[in-house]
Amino acid sequence: MAATRSRGNSRSTDWATSPDAPRGGGSHPTLQGICPLTTGLFWYPPCSELGNGVRRRDLRPTCRRLQPRGTRMKVVNKLLEKLPDVVAGKVPDVKLQDQDIKVPLAQGTFTEEKILPPKLAMHGFTLSFEATGEASIRNFNSLGDVDENGIIGEPSPESAEPGPRPQLLLGSDIGWMRYQVSARVKAAVSASLSFLASENQTELSVTLSDYRAHPLGQNMREAVRSDLSELRLMQATDLAKLTTGDAVAWQVRGALHTRLELNWADIFPTNLNRLGFLRGNELLALKTSAKAGLSARVSLTDDYQLSFSRPRAGRIQVAVRKVKSHEQALSAGLGITVELLDPATVKAQLGQLLEALLGPVLRDLVKKGTTAVEIMDGLVDKASKAKLDDNQKKVLGLVLERLGIDPQLADPANLPQAWADFKARVAESLENAVRTQVAEGFEYEYLRLSETSTLLEVVVEDVTAMRFHESLLKGNLVELLKWMKSLPAQQSEFELRNYLHATTLTRQQAIGFSLGLGSFELLKAKNVSKQSWVTQENFQGARRMAFLGRRGYEDKLLGTRGQWVVDLKADMTRFSPTPVASDFGYGLHLMLWGRQKKLSRKDLQQAVDDAVVWGVLDAKDAATVISTMQEDMGKHPIETRLELKMADDSFRALVPRIQTLELSRFSRALARALPWSEQLPRASAEFRRAVYAPIWEAYLREVQEQGSLMLNDLSPSRAAQIAKWYFQKDPTVRDLGKDLQLIESEWRPGGGNFSFAEVISKNPNTLMRCRNFVSGMVRLRRAIDERKAPDELRTVFGELEGMWTTGFHLRAAGSLLSDLAQSTPLGLAGVERTLTVRVADSEEQLVFSTARSTGAA
Incomplete structure (x- = not known):
């Protein structure tokens, strides 16, 4: 970083905010420079306007005078000409490295003494300095200094979790002077401020910050006098004046508009219940392209910070971050709206x-x-x-x-x-x-972004930053993102560092409640367990909280079908002075995900069996799904995704249905969840229920009655004895399970995962898991009904997750939940249930689900 500073060209022009200038999006002229005769900008026409055989170098540039900065800024500097000397006098006459300072400046006094004018007419809006506000000057000169704006900070260690990164890094021979002021912004005549938070709001409050890099050995008083003589008020031309290590920031509460690029393949698997339109219990098989795109404009109201910094010569880093909310109406929420763009x-x-x-x-x-x-x-x-x-x-x-x-x-x-x-x-x-x-999906991800989280971070050329300056200032990220999306894949005109916790524009592999904003990382690890709170606090001290409770695991018991993920959702969309459990919206998502090089008929039957166990498919539809995929079996790599998702209304309706440990209900779920095989007693979920439910119930009851919970389980040998008795003495089990009587009559260590005793051995503590699951549901209901503190949710998740720490118990949990859902007012129609099959060599995927009518109250 250079020790000396060179200010921007005094003849630069604020072309990006001129009504005659090219706007973001579409085909645009190419900015070439400043005309030496008129001090206006000149550019060549866009390629789309050139005729056949015409080259740009054969054309004469068009020159337009666009309100040269010199004329306008001379007026502004004249109004502020007292400022450098007056402010410099309040700063210690020492080197930047010698002293830490924070000098408050009463804006009201400065306005009364006409050091600050009441209003400044900028391009497109009027800037007025709030009399009740406080300006400040602060320096940053060493590690440990904390910038509440997050622009300056210490380098993050390589092992640190991904998070907001400061644009300017402490620890070198460079320090910074920060000039900060609060102001009111009001649209000029015939201009529009699209970032106003509501239609009846005609002006808003902003915080302007200017960061100037200086050698640590430079005198602070001299630095202040020099800096304020070239004032930067977030105009487009101010970007050209940024030297390496400088930054300007604009913080405001208003409407933020962004653009999402999604895959249709990730939209449908969680929406089929809303699109059924069938009279009930009919198989829906939806074909969709795995590469088809969807563009959407998302708007919301929140507090955010826009900053421009210069990491190196010729490049400007644009960053948009969340900041502490000024929301005063606690019931307002984010007000998210979505517009489909194509x-x-x-x-x-x-x-x-x-x-x-x-x-x-x-x-x-x-x-x-x-x-x-x-x-x-x-x-x-x-x-x-x-x-x-x-x-x-x-x-x-x-x-x-x-x-x-x-x-x-x-x-x-x-x-x-x-x-x-x-x-x-x-x-x-x-x-x-x-x-x-x-x-x-956007709300789910957004609520889990902490304060100061980065929404967008991209490095662009100066001309690009100036081109989109006006739209970014208004909280509109759409035009910049649209331009980035339109560029060829191998372009080098921008460097995307972060967009909603990702480094690509297109959201991929959406899971459950999310839009794929990083959730796929769960599937890249063999064992992931994550519990965390994201708490946002506004300036009134009210809080808005979101709980992240996820568990992921590589499934060994169920063969080669891959991983599973469970997500317990709990979040608030509104601020509350004292959050309680009833303020949250809840949800639960379970997913089995797998990919195989070649899917055999047996593999596909196992995946379809999972879908029947979870109530995604009726048993009568299983054969149809297998027949549909017949041509691709054994030929192509195939990915399967089985998902079960309950939103707030369906999950709240289900919780009261499981407040006591009903061994018969859990036994049915455990029996249905036993591994599939071609042998008749295990070939269907209902056969497994009929054969093994009484065995499971007898086993669990003996564990319960003998007090063996402290010892975890009965021995596998005792489990085999229980199974043998039922296969020999119970008429139903004996008749339906005769093909398995020999296998189930004796415990054989190392035999695999098939027999009842082997499943017991490989998946211990089943009764304890069932007890804890009931305890978690009871605790959640009481927390909601009795308005308990949100910390109770950590215990709830800890108690529930025992039912999904092995693949077998996860299968049983899905079976249990689908069974319970049938007794709720909406029945299984209130639960999103899908089986997605994607063939790797094809651009298509199939989504299957059996449509359901509503259940009984």
Whole structure:
């Protein structure tokens, strides 16, 4: 870092904020420099405006005078010409390294003495210094100094967890002077401040900070006088004046707009229940492209900081961070809204969704070059004109019944309108479901970003920073992100360091409640357990909290199918002076994930069996799913994802259903969760339940009655004896399980994971896990009902997680939860349940789920 400072070109022009200047997005002119005759900018036309064979070097540049900075800044400097001397007199006459200072400056006094003018007319807005505010000067000269803005800080050790990084690093022969002032911003006539937090707000409060790098040996008083003679007030031209090690920051509460690039493949697996539209208990098989993209604009209201710093010559680092909230209306929340930016992609996915809803009857009639939707349109048209033959009537009747449309319409002429209404309803619901998923996923991730967390950090060229300066100042990240997305993959015009905890623009591998903003990291580790609180505190002392309770593990018991992840969600969307458990929204997500080089029929049957155990598929649909994937088995690498997710309403309805240890209920879940095999007693979840539920119940009851809980379990030999008795004496078990009687009658160490005794041996402490799971649910209900402190949630998670620290117990937990969900008002229809199968060599994936009607209250 250079010891001397060279200020920016005094003839630079604020072109990025001029109404005549090129805006962000699309094809733009290329900025070349400052015209020596007019001091205006000149540029060449964009490539899109050049004719065939015309090269830019053959053109004469266009020159436009865009309010040269010199004229406007002379006026500003004239109004502030007393400032450098007056302020410098309040700073010690010592070297920067000799003393730590923080000099408060009463803005009201400065305004009264006309050192600061009441207002400054900037480009597009008016800046007025708040009389009640306090300006300050502070220096940073050594390790240990703390900048509350987070711009300056110490280097993070390599072993530290990822987190907000300071733009300017302490520890060298360079120090900084920070000049900070609070001001009110109001839109100029005919200008718009899109970052205002609400429509009835005409101005807002901002904090402006200017960081100037100086050699530690420089006199502070001289530095202040020099710095303030070239005042920087966050104009576009101020960026050109940043020397290496400098920074400017703008902190405000307002509307923040950002852009998300998502994969449709990650949107659908958690939304099929909202898109079912089937009369109930019908298999939905949705095909979607694994590479299809979705762009969305997300807006929210919060406090954030925008900063520009210069890490090296010719480059500017743009950073947007969360900061401590000024929210005063505790019930306001984030106010997240979502706008889908590419209607064409939504329309394409609508076609795929309609194909899935129409089902296999029409799919069998599809020929090359046609779609099921086109065939349905034709059948409906013929029906309205009474031109259907008997077979067509039968097919149309089956489809209408599946869709819940009355096939016996009194007047067939009304059928086209009924079909059109159905398609319109599906289209509307698709858009709503996608917007809801994006909003909920973004909120989930955003609430888990701590104060000062970085939302965006990117290094760009000066001209790019100036080009998007105005939109960034208004809290609009969309235009910059759109420009970054439009560049070729091998571009070098920007360096993305962080965007919502990722280093890519496109969100990938979304899991459960998230949008893939780092959650996939859980699947890269063999064993992950994470519990943490993210607490945000506003200036009134109220808090907004989010709990992160995740567990991930590499599944050994269930063969080569990979990993699993469980996420217990608990977060607040609003601030509260004293948060309690009832202020939180809850949810639970379970996922089994696996990838294999070649998926055999046996492997696929095991994955489909998991789906039946969790209530994702009906047993009658399992054969259909296997048949659908028949062509790809043994040929291609295949990835499977089984997910079960309960949002706040469904999870809260389920919690009271498990407040006592019902051994019979747990025994049924444990029996269904036993490993699948081709032998009849183990070939289906219901056969396993019938054969093994009484064995499990007898085993658990003996552990309970003999007080063997302190010793963890009965011995595997005793477990084998219990199983043997049932296989020989119980009529149902004896008849259904006769093929396994020999295997289950004796404990054979090292035999594998198959027999009841072997499962007991490999998955210990089952009764204790069941007890703790019930205890966690009881504790959670009481915490909510009795408005207990949020710390209770750590204990809740610790008690619940015993049911998902092995693959077998996770299978049992999913079975138990789906069983309990059937007794809630919405039944399984209130639980998101999907099996996703993706073929690696194909760009398509299939999402399966059995649609459900609502349950009983």
